[in-house]
Amino acid sequence: MMKRNALLIIMTCICVVLAVSMMQCTVADKGAADKSAADQSVADKAVKPARANFVPSPEFSPPYPPLPHHFGKTHGIMILCQAPKGAIQRALARPLEPVGDADLFVLMMGWSPECEGYNVHEIAINAPVKWNDKTGNTTLIEYIDSDMGLITGREVWGWPKKMADIVWTQTATGWTVTANKLKDQNSIPLMKVEYKISQSNPEVKWPEMGPTYLVKRIPNASPTVPPLTQLVCVGCNLPPRGASPAMPPAAKGTKGTATVQFFDGPHDPLTFFGPVKVLDAKMSISEGSTTDGGLGLGEVVSQWEE
Secondary structure, three states: OHHHHHHHHHHHHHHHHHHHHHHHHHHHHHHHHHHHHHHHHHHHHHHOOOOOOOOOOOOOOOOOOOOOEOEOOEEEEEEEEEOOOOHHHHHOOOOOEEOOOOOEEEEEEEEEEEEOOEEEEEEEEEEEEEEOOEEEEEEEEEEEOOHHHHHHHHHHHOOOEEEOEEEEEEOOOEEEEEEEOOHHHOOOEEEEEEEEEOOOOOOOOOOOOOOEEEEEEEOOOOOOOOOEEEEEEEOOOOOOOOOOOOOOOOOEEEEEEEEEEEOOEOOEOOHHHOOOEEEEEEEEEEOOOOOOOOEOOOEEEEEEEO
């Protein structure tokens, strides 16, 4: 009997020791897990963007950095053109309306070697417009050679951007700028612009451009959900200046003459904008950002379902 009691006591002690050991392991594991979670939380906070409402896709590898975007030194060529009658109306997105009956547009070409770490070339056709009792300008179509600029422009503001291969070539008298489609369309030509520096041009009154109004189309991803359209204003809260809030203020520049050629592609009808009559041309070089804070968010001034 005494041996049996001693054996029971020994076994009870062993069980108690094992139970205490298991509790200590559990506490240690929980502490390690908590520390690991805390470390991961700190790491997550370190890689999250500064703006809490920045929603990129894919989230682990954003195609563009958080806004605002800052531009470094930027070359810009602006050409005032007159299109055939009715061309601007044909290209406008509802509910924007043309201003006047002259079918004027500004061909804006920008080259920003340092925009948030990207080397960006753009060519845009901009026209003065009105909406309700407000006036401004809109981009009828824009070509760009940066996926960052393309995705940001379309996703955030609704800029009607398409990809192209854009080349700036300096000549003895100015610049030649060409835009061609990518290899998936055999590099077919879209535009060719020749700018020559000249001081002999007569003074021409350029249209007031004001803020930029963009019709942002959000396609329906389901047959039961209608597409959403937003009218976005970029620069509505900025003081009036220059031709567009998307073109940096110039530090220096030149006047000149220009020739503009448009070409048609299977998915890029452009020749209805001309033979283009060029009224004036100028080039600017800016040294800093688009605005004091960079190109940030705009303002949604109207929204509706199609």
